[in-house]
Amino acid sequence: MKRLIIATIVLFGLAVGMSQAGSVYPEIPMASGEAHPEGNEYWRVNHMDLLRHDRDLTMREGIRDTDASIAECVTCHAVNGLDAKPVTVKSEDHFCRVCHDYAAVKIDCFQCHNSIPPELSGASLMFKKQANTLEVLMAYIEGLSR
Amino acid sequence: MNIPKSSPTGGCGGGCPTKEKGADLHRRDFLKSGAAMATVTLAPGVTLMSMGSGVAAAANPDTRWGLLIDAAKCPSDCSACVTACSDEHGWENNGEPTDPQWIRKVTLKNRDTGFENSLPVMCQHCANPPCVDVCPTGASFKREDGIVLVDRHTCIGCRYCMMACPFKARSFVHEPVTGQKVTTPRGNGTVEGCNMCVHKLDRGEGTTACVEACKITGNNAMIFGDLNDAESDISKALANYPSIELRADLKLNLGVRYQNI
Amino acid sequence: MERIIYRELKSTPQIWGFLALLGVFIAAAGAVVLYIEHHGHIVTGMDNQIVWGLPHVFAIFLIVAASGALNVASIGSVFGKVAYKPMARLSALLAVALLVGGLAVLVLDLGRPDRLIVAMTNFNFISIFTWNILLYTGFVAIVAVYMFTQMARGVPTYAVKTAGLAAFLWRLILTTGTGSIFGWLVARQAYDAAIMAPLFIVLSFAIGMASFLLVTMGITHLTGRAFGAELRTRLARLLAIFIAALMFFTTMQHLTNLYAAEHWGVESFILRDGGIYTTLFWGVQVLVGGVLPMGILFHPTLGKEAGLVVLSSLLVIAGGFAQIYVLVIGGQAYPLEIFPGYEVSSSFADGVINSYTPSMLELILGLGGVALALAITIIGMKFLRILPNSLSDANVGSKV
Numbered sequence: 001m002k003r004l005i006i007a008t009i010v011l012f013g014l015a016v017g018m019s020q021a022g023s024v025y026p027e028i029p030m031a032s033g034e035a036h037p038e039g040n041e042y043w044r045v046n047h048m049d050l051l052r053h054d055r056d057l058t059m060r061e062g063i064r065d066t067d068a069s070i071a072e073c074v075t076c077h078a079v080n081g082l083d084a085k086p087v088t089v090k091s092e093d094h095f096c097r098v099c100h101d102y103a104a105v106k107i108d109c110f111q112c113h114n115s116i117p118p119e120l121s122g123a124s125l126m127f128k129k130q131a132n133t134l135e136v137l138m139a140y141i142e143g144l145s146r
Numbered sequence: 147m148n149i150p151k152s153s154p155t156g157g158c159g160g161g162c163p164t165k166e167k168g169a170d171l172h173r174r175d176f177l178k179s180g181a182a183m184a185t186v187t188l189a190p191g192v193t194l195m196s197m198g199s200g201v202a203a204a205a206n207p208d209t210r211w212g213l214l215i216d217a218a219k220c221p222s223d224c225s226a227c228v229t230a231c232s233d234e235h236g237w238e239n240n241g242e243p244t245d246p247q248w249i250r251k252v253t254l255k256n257r258d259t260g261f262e263n264s265l266p267v268m269c270q271h272c273a274n275p276p277c278v279d280v281c282p283t284g285a286s287f288k289r290e291d292g293i294v295l296v297d298r299h300t301c302i303g304c305r306y307c308m309m310a311c312p313f314k315a316r317s318f319v320h321e322p323v324t325g326q327k328v329t330t331p332r333g334n335g336t337v338e339g340c341n342m343c344v345h346k347l348d349r350g351e352g353t354t355a356c357v358e359a360c361k362i363t364g365n366n367a368m369i370f371g372d373l374n375d376a377e378s379d380i381s382k383a384l385a386n387y388p389s390i391e392l393r394a395d396l397k398l399n400l401g402v403r404y405q406n407i
Numbered sequence: 408m409e410r411i412i413y414r415e416l417k418s419t420p421q422i423w424g425f426l427a428l429l430g431v432f433i434a435a436a437g438a439v440v441l442y443i444e445h446h447g448h449i450v451t452g453m454d455n456q457i458v459w460g461l462p463h464v465f466a467i468f469l470i471v472a473a474s475g476a477l478n479v480a481s482i483g484s485v486f487g488k489v490a491y492k493p494m495a496r497l498s499a500l501l502a503v504a505l506l507v508g509g510l511a512v513l514v515l516d517l518g519r520p521d522r523l524i525v526a527m528t529n530f531n532f533i534s535i536f537t538w539n540i541l542l543y544t545g546f547v548a549i550v551a552v553y554m555f556t557q558m559a560r561g562v563p564t565y566a567v568k569t570a571g572l573a574a575f576l577w578r579l580i581l582t583t584g585t586g587s588i589f590g591w592l593v594a595r596q597a598y599d600a601a602i603m604a605p606l607f608i609v610l611s612f613a614i615g616m617a618s619f620l621l622v623t624m625g626i627t628h629l630t631g632r633a634f635g636a637e638l639r640t641r642l643a644r645l646l647a648i649f650i651a652a653l654m655f656f657t658t659m660q661h662l663t664n665l666y667a668a669e670h671w672g673v674e675s676f677i678l679r680d681g682g683i684y685t686t687l688f689w690g691v692q693v694l695v696g697g698v699l700p701m702g703i704l705f706h707p708t709l710g711k712e713a714g715l716v717v718l719s720s721l722l723v724i725a726g727g728f729a730q731i732y733v734l735v736i737g738g739q740a741y742p743l744e745i746f747p748g749y750e751v752s753s754s755f756a757d758g759v760i761n762s763y764t765p766s767m768l769e770l771i772l773g774l775g776g777v778a779l780a781l782a783i784t785i786i787g788m789k790f791l792r793i794l795p796n797s798l799s800d801a802n803v804g805s806k807v
Contacts, residue, residue, distance in 0.1 A: 052299075059297050062205035062289060062348045071328045088324070106521075112298050112333030114326045239754065243454035247755040255750040267745070267753075276594060282536035283529040302526050303518015305458040306536050312594030313745055314755060317455050318518060321447035334447045335518030392745055396593060407746075 026102040029095050033076035044099075047073075051109075070109055075117040089115035204348065210273075210292035211342055211401060212373040213357070214380050214389065215265055217254075218406035219367035222264035225251045227368065230359030231268075234343065235330040237317075246317035248340045249356060254407065263407060266356065266368075269294060269315035269340035270392060271401030277307035277316065286337075292373075292401050293342045301336040308337060312393045315339045342401075373401065411493045411802065413558075413792035416785070421629050426785055429778040436775020439768045440515045448518065451769050456761035457739050462516040464732050465773030468614065469509025469780060470543070470585055471607055471731075474578040475615015477502035477550065479642070481578075484553075484571025490638060493803050494623065496793045499554045499574070501622055501784050502615075503547055508780030510543055512773055535587045542581040549574050558792065582608045589734065596673040597738030602663065606656045612649040614727035617720040620646065622784060624717060627798060635800030636711065643716045647704035650723060654697045657730070676741045676760070677733060684737035687729045696726010736763055 036043050043050075047068070054066035077095035078086035087094050089110040092101060096115070100107050109115075231249045232238060239245040249268035255261070275294045277286045285301040288294050296307075296316075308316045316339040323333050329345035332338050343354035353370050360368040371380035383389075383405075390407060391400040416422055443450060453460040480498035483491035514520055530537045553570040556562045586607030592598040620642055627634040661678065664670040677684055700719035704710045740761045745751070751758035788794050795802070 055299060059295070059299065060205075060287070060289070062291070062344065064204075064345070064348045108521075111322070112326065112331040112336070114324075114328060114331070118328035241754065243456060243756065243761075244449050245455070247455070250753045250755040250757070252746075252751055252753040252757050254746055255752075257748060257750055263749075267757075276592075278531075279533050280536060280592075281531055282534045282540065283525055284531040285529075300522075300525050300529050301519070302522045304536065305518070306534075306588075308455070308458040309739075310592055310594060312743065314456075314743055314757070318448065318458060320449040320454070335444075337518070393594070 024102075026098045028098060029077070029079045029093070031076045031095070032078070070113045071118050074115055075119075078117050086116045205290040205293070207290040208374060209290075210373040211347065212271070212292070212371065212380055213342075213354075213402045214369040214371075214383055214405065215402065216367045216369075216405045217263050217265040219365050220265050221365065222251075222253055222262065224264075224363060224365060226359040226363045226365075227251075227266050227356035230355040231340070234327070234355035235332070235341075236325070236327040237332065237338075244320035246319065246338060248315075248317065248338070265404060265407065267313060267315070267392075268356075268402070269342075270313050270398070271340075271342060273399035273401070275398065276310040276312065276396075280306045280310040282306065289344070291347075293344055293347075294339075295341050295344065296337050296339065298331065298333065298336045298338070303335040303337065305337060312396055312398070412796045413496065413794065414796050415792060416626075416630055416789045416794065418789075419630070422785065422789065425629070426782060429782040429785075432771075432778035433775050433782065436515075436772050436778070439771045439775070440520065443516075443768060443772075444520060450766065452764045452766040453769075454761075454763075456756050457736060457763040459735055459739065460763060461732075461736075461765035461769040462512050462772050464728065464735050465776050466509045466513035466516070467585065467731050467735065468728055469505050469512065469776055471582060471611045472614045472618045472727075473502050473505035473509060473611075474546070474582045474585075475611035475613065476505055476619045477574060477578050478612060478615055479619055480553070481571060481575040484557075484568055485575045490641070490803050493795045493798060494619075495571075496554060496557055496791075497623060497626075497784075497788070498619060499550050499557070500787045500791075500793050501619060501780075502578070503550050503554075504780045504783035504787065505615075505618065506543060506546060507783055508776040508778075511779055512776035515772065516769075535584060535591055539581075539584045539588065542577070542584045546574075546577055546581050549577050578611075579608060582611045589738070594743065595738060596670060596744060597677075597734070597741055600660065600663070602656065602660050606653075606660060609649065609652045609656050610727060610730065613646065613653045613723055616642065616646045616649055617723035617727070620716065620720045621724070622781075623798075624713070624720075626785075626788065626794060630794070632794065633797040633799035633802070635798055635803065636713070637800040638798060638803060639713065639716060640711050643704050643710055643719065646720070646723065647701050647710070650697055650701045650704075654693070654701075657692075672744065673738075673741045677737055681737060681740070681760075684733050684740065687737075688733050691729035692726050692733060695722050696724075696729060700726075739763075 050068040051070065051073075054068040057063040057066055058069070074086075074095070079091075079093050079095050081087040081091060081093065089097060089107065091097070094115060096107055096109075228249050228251060235248065237246040237248055239247045249266050252265060252267050254263040254265070256263075271288075271292055271294050273288075273292065275286070275288055278288055278294065281287075282304060283300045283302055285297045285299075286294070286307045287297060303318065305318055308314075308318060316337050318337050319332060319334050321334060326332055330341075343351075343356075346352075346354060357368045357370040360366065369380045369383055371378035373381060373384075375381060376385075384403060387405060389403040389405045391398075391403055451460065477498055479491050480495035480502075482488050483495045483498075514523055517523075517526075519525075526540065530540075532538070549570070553567075553574045556567045556570045583604040586604035589598040590600055590603030620639070624634060624639070626632075661674060664674045677688055679685060681688070700722045703715050703719045709715050740763060742751075742756070742758050742760065745757070
């Protein structure tokens with residue numbers, strides 16, 4: 001009998017939770033710029049690994065023209081506040097926080113990195129060079145012979 | 147502790163950093179995230195791929211970046227290099243002992259003769275850096291091109307590197323930071339220091355904020371360049387005039403050299 | 408001679424009251440950690456010149472005392488002194504507890520304590536710090552195995568002896584590692600000396616034995632169990648010998664430095680001109696922590712007084728604490744000599760004696776570590792058969 005009561009309470013609780021779920025799921029803010037070619041789902045699942053991978057390339061090897069850079073994340077994914085300026089990560093409307101708050105996962109980026117687009121934080125984005133294939137191949141072969 | 151290297155650039159000295167985390171990624175993912183990547187098919191099934199322009203701009207093991215500072219040309223009332231560094235990297239020293247100081251002007255007075263001298267001191271970018279040896283996580287590391295950096299992603303804030311550094315070149319961030327420059331992320335609870343304007347070098351600018359500021363003042367007390375390139379200004383100056391390293395007794399093989407102390 | 412029977416502590420109001428008191432200290436330290444993590448280290452007394460402060464003094468003290476607290480067990484298991492064997496379990500438990508307390512302080516004072524996992528997954532094996540992390544965790548594991556061999560039924564004597572030997576050797580290496588954290592700092596005039604490792608080992612003998620004596624006398628008093636006067640006097644005599652050894656190593660450390668003109672600056676700072684550090688060195692480390700307890704404990708009658716043994720142990724702990732304070736803080740207060748032969752000045756405290764005033768927060772954090780160590784010891788004794796019913800002289804056969 002006791003078990004039956006507990007099971008009923010649990011079921012009821014789940015039912016209430018399910019009915020609420022639609023409204024608590026985070027509303028992900030729209031981004032500017034081109035869409036990720038790999039698709040949003042891929043980035044939702046892998047963004048931390050991609051960021052970590054490219055951060056090591058930049059930090060350890062000095063390779064700066066990577067795709068996954070926080071400066072670019074916060075540029076396209078900037079969310080404007082009431083003053084029409086991008087909000088920092090202190091605001092719960094910040095793009096990263098919308099999901100991270102929902103999933104209760106701490107973001108360990110913005111203790112050091114700026115959370116608003118670089119133009120506004122006083123420096124310009126790194127420019128990207130489009131690589132010439134032949135140049136790249138030569139550099140690679142040169143690297144091998146070294 | 148350290149195996150002496152014949153080449154001043156040699157690898158990562160005694161303290162090789164731990165393997166990059168990124169190596170865990172699948173190659174497919176790697177291709178997707180690493181940009182400017184060229185894939186060349188030489189023959190069916192034989193594929194060459196290479197990092198793009200990164201190869202040219204990234205840390206090059208044939209290079210060893212260095213600075214030469216002429217104390218005779220450095221007036222005691224000038225601190226343009228310090229201001230430039232502070233502006234470039236966004237740190238601020240208001241005189242509190244907890245404030246950061248990546249580069250500082252030191253005034254020297256000879257105890258016997260009373261002769262006074264002034265010069266800037268910053269991270270000396272040792273070839274055998276004690277900070278790299280002592281760092282428990284490998285966060286303190288030396289790049290292929292001789293620049294000694296703190297990887298704040300893995301710095302736990304133990305401050306052992308500050309205990310080990312002979313030059314007081316490092317600061318600990320004592321309070322939360324906001325509004326960082328995009329090129330210089332820095333944050334509470336981690337250690338920082340002169341990074342030889344590594345973002346400028348990676349962009350191919352070939353100079354640092356302090357050296358540029360020194361040029362603008364007209365003092366021209368600082369020269370930046372590749373110590374491994376015999377044709378560079380810095381190498382020529384070193385070859386033709388006497389220079390010293392600070393704490394030469396420690397045999398750390400510094401990337402920063404001084405003249406006329 | 409009765410049999411040695413180990414019994415858990417009874418649930419008395421004294422035990423629970425003491426644990427509650429320790430709980431208050433631990434909770435306060437926890438609050439301090441959250442406060443420092445939120446505001447940054449700016450709220451502490453530490454800065455860019457004195458980068459290691461009072462928390463490190465506490466942490467090093469506890470870690471060094473931990474390895475020394477194991478000595479009683481080692482004397483029993485490794486060197487076969489029967490009278491020490493009934494105290495071996497307590498000795499091992501106290502060693503682990505002190506180490507955990509010290510480690511907690513060390514870790515919680517990191518700039519990024521939330522990144523402990525980084526420290527446990529990224530290793531730079533050139534760093535003596537890295538080796539210390541492994542030595543500390545290994546120590547806990549080995550001493551746990553050692554305790555298990557002592558407490559489990561039907562474990563052959565050779566297994567206990569082997570585990571005891573392993574723990575003994577490990578603790579020597581551990582303290583060598585702790586001393587080398589300072590001994591291998593090539594750039595600092597106050598450190599950079601091979602004597603640091605053996606100095607730390609004898610320091611561990613002294614403060615570890617003093618801690619063990621205090622805990623044993625305290626807990627037997629609190630639970631009304633016997634602690635034989637002969638046994639106590641034997642331990643106290645041993646403590647006196649350890650103090651003498653510590654004073655010898657300290658003398659050699661300073662004499663060696665005084666012989667080299669290169670080190671006159673830092674030596675005259677510590678020994679003569681260092682203000683608080685000089686006072687701590689001569690007043691607390693040498694006089695209060697060395698000469699005085701040695702005089703009491705070597706004295707034929709005074710050394711047998713229970714009260715004076717307690718006092719001497721407290722003095723040794725004060726002296727050891729002062730010694731680590733002078734070494735860690737005094738060593739940083741003395742300016743780094745980057746330009747020998749020059750008078751230097753800058754906006755970053757070049758050429759000046761660095762001042763340090765520990766904040767209340769750091770003190771609370773450190774005391775929290777001590778409280779944690781004591782709480783682990785008492786909880787261990789509460790739930791495990793650690794403490795014998797009686798440590799009377801007749802029982803343990805300490806009368807020769």
